[in-house]
Amino acid sequence: xxxxxxxxxxxxxxxxxxxxxxxxxxxxxxxxxxxxxxxxxxxxxxxxxxxxxxxxxxxxxxxxxxxxxxxxxxxxxxxxxxxxxxxxxxxxxxxxxxxxxxxxxxxxxxxxxxxxxxxxxxxxxxxxxxxxxxxxxxxxxxxxxxxxxxxxxxxxxxxxxxxxxxxxxxxxxxxxxxxxxxxxxxxxxxxxxxxxxx
Numbered sequence: 606x607x608x609x610x611x612x613x614x615x616x617x618x619x620x621x622x623x624x625x626x627x628x629x630x631x632x633x634x635x636x637x638x639x640x641x642x643x644x645x646x647x648x649x650x651x652x653x654x655x656x657x658x659x660x661x662x663x664x665x666x667x668x669x670x671x672x673x674x675x676x677x678x679x680x681x682x683x684x685x686x687x688x689x690x691x692x693x694x695x696x697x698x699x700x701x702x703x704x705x706x707x708x709x710x711x712x713x714x715x716x717x718x719x720x721x722x723x724x725x726x727x728x729x730x731x732x733x734x735x736x737x738x739x740x741x742x743x744x745x746x747x748x749x750x751x752x753x754x755x756x757x758x759x760x761x762x763x764x765x766x767x768x769x770x771x772x773x774x775x776x777x778x779x780x781x782x783x784x785x786x787x788x789x790x791x792x793x794x795x796x797x798x799x800x801x802x803x
């Protein structure tokens with residue numbers, strides 16, 4: 606299991622290094638708000654997993670590289686905070702995630718149970734994906750196919766490395782897998798010009 610956890614982390618590290626290179630080359634435009642939000646949430650998540658002795662290779666690689674990509678997105682990413690349009694209303698997804706995060710940390714503090722932080726952080730990580738999905742749906746070329754495919758492979762490798770089916774050990778690998786599947790679909794199979802809704 607440790608070997609698979611390490612392999613998952615190595616694959617994710619490779620995926621995000623490709624993503625970083627594509628940003629540097631100007632071929633990928635990360636959504637600034639999503640990556641900053643993910644970096645903050647990853648840090649909160651890994652803190653909770655550390656307390657529960659559930660840190661794995663994937664979450665370590667993800668936290669380190671999301672922080673680097675968040676920094677790069679300030680200079681080379683899509684500017685501003687993304688919103689999601691629902692019935693003519695603009696919803697500031699990333700800002701909502703950052704506003705809600707202290708709630709999870711407060712639950713952790715008052716209950717002395719890091720599971721609450723892990724649940725809230727993972728929920729917000731999934732929620733923060735929505736602007737990136739929307740951006741990629743409009744133009745899949747904004748995202749890198751190879752990087753997202755490797756991220757998905759990392760999550761598939763991580764599944765059999767889950768030590769126990771507890772909140773601390775299983776939530777993060779499952780949430781990351783579920784959030785990567787739509788992105789891989791979008792970058793490989795979605796064709797905006799053929800979609801009448803776009």
